Amino acid sequence: MQVNEYKPKIVAFCCNWCSYAGADLAGSNRLSYPAEVKVIRVPCSCRVNPMFILRAFQRGADGVILCGCHPGDCHYTSGNYYTRRRMALLFSMLDYLGIEKERTRVEWVSAAEGAKFAATMNDFVQTVTALGENKRLEDLRCKK
Amino acid sequence: MQKITRDALIEKAQTLLDSGVVTRVLGWKKGDFDYDVTPALFTDIESMKKDFVFGDFCGANFSKYLLKETKKIGVEGKVLVFLKSCDTYSFNQLLTEHRFDREKVYAVGIPCDGMVDVNKIKAIVGDGIVSIDDSAEVIKVETLYDGVKELNKADILLERCANCKSRKHVAYDELMGEDGEVIDSNRFDEVEKLEKMSADERFAFWQNELSRCIRCNACRDVCPACTCEKCVFNNPNSGVENKAAANSFEEQMFHIIRAFHVAGRCTDCGECSRVCPQHIPLHLLNRKFIKDINSFYGDYQAGETVGSRAPLTNFTKEDLEPSEAVNREDK
Ligand code: SF4
Ligand code: SF4
C-alpha cells in the first residue's frame, strides 16, 4: 500500500567557512541527513537578513535553520555575534505573532563537525515534520 | 504643569524671527476641522498669527521634518522647531544617525501634558463634530446632532500620552517653562498580556489586527526612525510593496520588517499608531522589540543621548542564544 508521507521543505542557510564545510564533511563521511534540507550557502551567517528567513517561508518553506561558525570563530571576526542578536529578536517576534517557534533555529556548526551537522538536520526535520505544514506564514500567491 | 499657550509660542517665534536667530518656523496649522491639525512652515509672523495653532491636537512630531528643511538649497538661517518631550528623543536619534545638520536648527522645548486622540472622542460623541474647545481641562465638543458634550481630557488621551515615558526634554537650545521627569510608565503592560496568551490566541489577535492594514505606508512615512531614501517597501520585487488581495502573509511580512528595521532605534514616540487610519496598535510591535532588548541586553532608550550605539549594531560575547530567547520565562 502506498502511503503519502508528509515531507517538509527545509531551508538551511550555511555560512561558507564553517557550516557549509561541515555539511561537506558530513557528505564525505557518508553521514546521511534528509534530502528535504535545501542548503543555501552564504558568505557569513550575518549575511542573512531577517527578510531572507521570511521570504523562505513565503516561498513555501516549512522550517528555516541558520548555521554559522561558533561564536568567536567567525571568519569575519564578529559576524555571528550580530546574527545572534538579530535572530534572538526576530525569533522572539515570530513567537509573539503566534508563529510556531520550532520552525526557526540557529545552530553553530564548525567545519570539523560533520556529525553535528547531520544530527542537527535530522533533529530539525523531525521537529518540523511533527508540526506539519507551515500555514501561518504562507503566501498563496507563491503556491503552485 | 503650566500650560503653554498659543500666544506665548507666537511671541517666542516673533522674538527669534525679529532678532534674526531663525528665518522660519515649523509649527502646527489648523486643518479643515479643529482636530485635524497639520504641520506647516511659517516664514513670517503675520501668517503665524493667522494660521498657527497650539492645543491638544498637536501630536505631530516635527523631528523628521527637519531632514527636508535643513537640506533646502538657497535658504539661509536656522529653522525654529517646537519640541515636546517625546519629540526630543527622536531629535537625538536622528542626530545620532547623522540625518540633519544641528547647526541649522534652533530647538525650543515646550512642556506637554498630553495630546488628545480624536478617535476616542468620536467613539464617545459619534459623528458630526462641528467644533472642539480644548482650552481647558474639560474639553467641550460641539456636535451636529447632539449639542455640546463635555469630556475629561484624561479619558481621551492618545495612547502614547496615557503611557507617557518621559516629560523630560533630552535636547533643546532653549526650554520654555519647567522640565519634567522620566516616568515609570506602564507601557509594556499590553505586551505582557499578549505574551501570556497561547500562540493560537496571539496568532488570532494579530491576524485580526493586521488584516485591516491597507498598506498606505503612513506608519513608515511618519516614523522619525524610518529615514532611508530608498525603502525596501518601494521595491516591486519585494513581494510586499502592495496590499495582497489574498492571504495574510504580506501583512505579517510588512509589519515584522517595518518593526525590525526600527528595532533598537525606535524611540517609542508613538507617531505610527497615531497616524494609522486603520487603528492598528503598531506600538505593540515596537514595544515588544524594546522590551526584549531591555531584558536581553540591558535597558536601552533610543534617543536618550546623542551618539549611543544601538543594540543591534553592538554585541557582547555573552549574549543569549536565539533558542534561549524564545524559551525565556520572563520575556
Ligand atoms: S516606529 Fe513608531 S514609535 Fe517608533 S520611532 Fe517610528 S513612529 Fe515613533
Ligand atoms: S499606517 Fe496602518 S494601514 Fe497604513 S500601512 Fe501602516 S499599519 Fe497599514
Ligand code: FES
Ligand atoms: S563566517 Fe561563519 S558565521 Fe561568519
